[in-house]
Amino acid sequence: MLPLCLLGVLADEERSYGYALLGRLTDAGLANVKAAxxxxxxxxxxxxxxxxxEWGAGEGGPGRKYYRITETGRARLRDEGAAWARxxxxxxxxxxxxxDEAEGRS
Structure with a gap:
């Protein structure tokens, strides 16, 4: 489900880079995703x-690889997102x- 989650994050932003994407996934509760x-x-x-x-200038360091969702990605997000919801x-x-029964016993 990681690719679908990544597309969801990228759909909310103009573009993003790997470390920022990891941060968004962590903030959403997917803290176990590693760079590898x-x-x-x-x-x-x-x-x-x-x-x-696309490559862009880094903030005071080396360049960064930025990712942007495409129309193909948006279509995949719509289709797979709907399938996931079902x-x-x-x-x-x-x-x-x-x-609910298990929570009632706790």
């Missing part, structure tokens, strides 16, 4: 045309009642 997982996912998104990449609703229906 993030950058290959971004590379795959670039290869499939879901993101464009899946999550189904799982919620199947386990929700049992989760």
């Amino acid at each position: 997982t993030l950058y290959p996912a971004l590379t795959r998104l670039e290869e499939e045309g879901s993101v464009d990449v 899946f999550a609703a189904t799982v919620g229906t199947l386990v929700g009642e049992h989760a």
Whole structure:
């Protein structure tokens, strides 16, 4: 689900770079995502045309690789986002009642 989450973050911004994306994922509750997982996912998104990449000046340091969502990426986000929402609703229906029971016992 990482690529879908990355597209969701990039859809909210004009462009972003890897470290900032990690921060947004962490802030959203996905604190276990590591750079060794993030950058290959971004590379795959670039290869499939879901993101464009450009190099820009870094803030007082080396250049940064910036990522921007493309129309292909927006279409993927819409389609896979809708599929994920249906899946999550189904799982919620199947386990929700049992989760409520478990919380009541705590």
